[in-house]
Amino acid sequence: MAGHEPSAEQPRWLDDDEQQTWIALASVLLRLPGSLDAQLQRDAGISHFEYLVLSGLSMSPEQTMRMSDLAVVAEGSLSRLSQVVSRLEKRGWVRRTPDPTDGRYTLAALTPAGWDKVVATAPGHVEEVRRLVFDPLTRAQLRQVRDIGRRIMTVIDPNDRCLEQGD
Amino acid sequence: MAGHEPSAEQPRWLDDDEQQTWIALASVLLRLPGSLDAQLQRDAGISHFEYLVLSGLSMSPEQTMRMSDLAVVAEGSLSRLSQVVSRLEKRGWVRRTPDPTDGRYTLAALTPAGWDKVVATAPGHVEEVRRLVFDPLTRAQLRQVRDIGRRIMTVIDPNDRCLEQGD
């Protein structure tokens, strides 16, 4: 392994089969998020992260959440969320107010225009998810996707919300 | 669906089962790349994209590739690659030269120091992939991961390299 002369053998750290598996998974990890982002950007002019923020709020009681909880739902840092919500506020889709019960929290609330945006955007996004994930897979594979995803999440973050729900 | 008064019912675009499946997959899509990036940043001081560039070169004959081919392997734009390779060149791991057979191409070559960097970095990275993906899954699930990944890639990009390999 001294230097990189032509004869140097590339060490193999995964066997052939594992290599194939990893390439297939890595391709999806690298390309699927980009495809979803592209669809949202093209059809709705928002990023995937912005969509997660808006749709997270839309599914919350009163369409309102604390910034810190919203950061967990959208899987981003509080700092990133703060900057993105500023933009969403400028676009008229979200409004922030201090939490009346404890001024340290900030509540983000979806405006009526924000609700309309979610309603207008979600069907196309779900359609894309169906096209890229649900349609090409069998029912058995979809069950596997759920189990496999949860197992991996158990290692990455044992407290993740996707592990809370019973089968 | 008029406005967002408390009584407004949130339309459900996926059934319960699909929702669970999608949450599990989305969690992995959002968090696994970040975990891999964090490990590389912490242990080797490089991003995942930089790692893909270096390891792509290390597996290529003569440790050399055209920039445009390297962009495909690393799954990034040529513009992004160009800027990242400039940084890698400054760090002494890569060297660029015009292709002598056709001056429109640029060849990126791993330097000896770049080779050493890959050799020093890859085992820890592979270890992390094992810990997060291979270890928590059964052999049957790993076969599923490969098949499922390929099916999804067939829709995203029918020309992707992960689909080329037989069986």
Next chain:
DNA sequence: CAAGATTGAGTACTCAATCTTG
């Protein structure tokens, strides 16, 4: 002073020019 949130500086990325070679 701890926890939530925001701000600002620096870095990385995207997208549309631009440059270069054949």
Next chain:
DNA sequence: CAAGATTGAGTACTCAATCTTG
């Protein structure tokens, strides 16, 4: 003029201060 590559301007992100409330 087409294809490969780079550059520059603008945007988005990260990380380390800073601010604010209890």
